[in-house]
Amino acid sequence: xxxxxxxxxxxxxxxxxxxxxxxxxxxxxxxxxxxxxxxxxxxxxxxxxxxxxxxxxxxxxxxxxxxxxxxxxxxxxxxxxxxxxxxxxxxxxxxxxxxxxxxxxxxxxxxxxxxxxxxxxxxxxxxxxxxxxxxxxxxxxxxxxxxxxxxxxxxxxxxxxxxxxxxxxxxxxxxxx
Numbered sequence: 001x002x003x004x005x006x007x008x009x010x011x012x013x014x015x016x017x018x019x020x021x022x023x024x025x026x027x028x029x030x031x032x033x034x035x036x037x038x039x040x041x042x043x044x045x046x047x048x049x050x051x052x053x054x055x056x057x058x059x060x061x062x063x064x065x066x067x068x069x070x071x072x073x074x075x076x077x078x079x080x081x082x083x084x085x086x087x088x089x090x091x092x093x094x095x096x097x098x099x100x101x102x103x104x105x106x107x108x109x110x111x112x113x114x115x116x117x118x119x120x121x122x123x124x125x126x127x128x129x130x131x132x133x134x135x136x137x138x139x140x141x142x143x144x145x146x147x148x149x150x151x152x153x154x155x156x157x158x159x160x161x162x163x164x165x166x167x168x169x170x171x172x173x174x175x176x177x
Contacts, residue, residue, distance in 0.1 A: 016142035020166045026135045035074035058160035081123040118144040138163035
């Protein structure tokens with residue numbers, strides 16, 4: 001099972017690392033409606049996870065703010081791919097000069113600390129439903145913290161917002177039903 005809180009990746013960083021890419025032959029600005037894939041990558045089981053709900057809510061806010069309309073038969077389908085990986089890091093070794101008892105001093109060397117951190121990532125794929133072709137993709141990655149694991153929704157909102165900050169700009173379109 002994917003850690004349901006893999007997206008809680010931005011709580012300890014001011015901004016997650018974000019990368020995006022666009023298919024040059026497919027103009028994301030030419031679409032009007034969006035929806036979600038039937039079973040996104042976050043739902044490997046037969047039920048809708050909280051992570052999926054948080055992601056759908058955050059992506060819906062971003063897409064609606066850009067003038068798209070949510071639809072059962074959308075022009076664009078959105079999928080999420082989440083993951084975590086443990087990384088081993090170390091603090092730099094310390095070297096310095098200090099004073100000891102009776103006023104004598106000297107150079108010293110301190111060992112570095114080795115520890116494990118967990119990096120989480122979320123990728124949002126926006127796909128042309130008719131052509132089954134990727135139109136746009138954005139990924140955010142950062143460290144997972146205990147605070148974010150306890151309350152992942154704000155971290156997910158922040159990560160999705162950071163990803164969509166790089167989404168192509170478009171003038172708002174009228175929501176036509």
